[in-house]
Amino acid sequence: MNRQAPQRRLAAGLAAIVSLLAGICLGACVNDDTTLYEVNLSGTIDVAEGEPSGGRVHVEVLHARSGAGTLAYPLRPITDLELDGLGEFAESVLVPMENGEGLVVYAWLDRDGDGALCAPGAAPEPAGIIELEDFPAHELEVELVLTEPCAGPEILYP
Amino acid sequence: MIISSLLGASLLLLAEEAPAPTARDASAPLEAASTDDGAAPASSDTPGNARVGHGRGPAGVPATFTRSTALRARIGVEPSAFEGASGVSSEGRWLASATAGYPWWGVRLQLGLRHGLSPLVEVQTALARRWRPAAGLAMLWVNLPRLRIGGEALLGWLFQSGELGRRGPNAELRVRIAAPLRRVAPYIMLGSQHTLLADRTTVIRAAGEERSWSLRGEWTGWGTVGVAVPITRRVGLDLGVDLTWVDAPETIAIPGAHGGIIIGGFRQDPGASKKRRSRGKSQSRTQSGDAASARAARVMPPYAHTGASLDPVSGGPSL
Structure with a gap:
């Protein structure tokens, strides 16, 4: 018994030192x-009734705000999506949590299929934006109607 | 521009250096070693045999010394600044150096062992934002009268604060080329520094969290052209130009410069210890000690052939 006690203390001490070193190593x-x-995201993206509805839909997901103080700015891009069509x-x-706050979805309809929002001489392409107030949540509903022709997100927000 | 000026100055000094660098001071009389122990006089034309006698050190310090006593001490007696330039200390000697400049600062300690090996520890920092403590081993590969080539391997840890914070295990390989002359030792140091950086990604899903790790590397190339200047045998200066490329090739290289001080010494007073050890021993033992000295002359790395002096008071080498 007496012989085992020092050995146990030694083993416990060694384990504590190894744990401490491992913790320092991992921490350092x-x-x-990145979190x-x-x-x-689920829901519908549509245009106003009577508007032409053909073409692919380009979607941008953005942080509503980013930065702090005088360096704060709106609409920091997170990712782009491309949908086959409206509906x-x-x-x-x-969503990277350290980069900003809030969540905004912006979309526009690419009627002529050129990948660019509007162009000289081309037909107007409708756009729309919505801020998802329930964020952060894992399931968010999006109901977006594209009504503003040739408008970028910075014009539509806030 | 600065580098080319330094190289030019070094070449001029090389050209003006008439005597072999084994004689650290051309003004010193090239007497054969005094034979206080009965050892054979040393030949002055071979690297392993120093020209010794009575003379003045590089700093003009008057001194007397015998090669045989230095051999018994089994230590090199070169100015510390020269050992700082080549990065390797001779057996039994220690060396400390501190450098300051832009952007690099550093502190280094090393100890000379046998076979031209020197374990070392150093702390390197750039503007107190990037720290790299490390331990390693230096080894002398080429030891010619006017050329020293050595290598160093270091393992450490990188800590970098600020927006570009970095931390992780770090390894560095260096090659040092030094040309010890009579008064100065120009040197070039090339280094390749590698850091392993670990990133952690946490994905928060409705079902729970998932955590994953990934690794990436950072490479830093290093080049220094400098000159070590002995002030005394113990103390010297280190001046140099640094060209470092941190996290190459994704960044730009920022040149820098540094100035530093090199201080060297002995682990113990070998002369005194030898005296103690030999006290009371017979003459035959003394003669066998001379034989040991002769053996030491063959194995003594790396600066035994250089001129030096022994302190007349302590009996140890006078630096």
Whole structure:
């Protein structure tokens, strides 16, 4: 018994030292510590009644605000999506939590299929934006009607 | 421009250096070693045999010394600044150096062992934002009268604060080329520094959190052209131009410069210890000690052939 006690203390001490070193190593090892929040977006994107509805839909997911103080700015891009057309959709997005606050979805309809929002001599392409007030939440509903022709997100927000 | 000026100055000094660098001071009489222990006089024309006798050190310090006593001490007696230039200390000697400049600062300690090996520790920083403590081993590969080539391997940890914060294990390989002359030792140091950076990604899903790790590397190339200048045998200066490329090739290289001080010494007073050890021993033992001295002359790395002096008071080498 008496012989085992010092050995146990030694083993416990060694385990504590190893744990401490491992903790320091892990704590001192991390460089970029990124936290991504998964958001499942679902809902519908449409145009006003009577408007032409052909073409692909370009969607941009953005932070509503980013930065702090005098360096704060709106609409920091997170990711781009491309939908086959208007109507219902469901997409998953990973939102980096350190880069900004709030979540905004902007979309426009690419009627002529050139990949660019409007162009000289081309027909107007409708756009729309919506801020998802319920963020952060894993399931978010999007109901967006594209009504503003040739408008970028910076014009439509806030 | 600065580098080319330094190189030009070094070449001029090389051209003006008439005597072999084994004689650190051309003004010193090239007497054969005094034979206080009965050892054979040393030949002055071979690297392993120093020209010794009575003379003045590089700093003009009057001194007397015998090669045989230096051999018994089994230590090199070169100015510390020269050992700082080549990055390797001779057996039994220690060396400390501190450098300051833009952007690099550093502190280094090293100890000379046998076979031209020198374990070392150093702390390097750039503007107090990037820190790299490291431990390593230096080794002398080429030891010619006017040329020293050595290598160093270091393992450490990188800590960088600020927006571009970095931390992780770090390894560095260096090659040092030094040309010890009579008064100065120009040197070039090339380094390749590698840091392993670990990133952590946490994905928060409705079902729970997922955590994953990934690794990436950072490479820093290093080049220094400098000159070590002995002030005394113990103390010297280190001046140099640094060209470092941190996180190459994704960044730009920022040139810098540094100035520093080199201080060297002995782990113990070898002369005194030898005296203690030999006290009371017979003459035959003394003669066998001379034989040991002769053996030491063959294995003594790396600066035994250089001129030096022994302190007349302590009996140890006078630096």
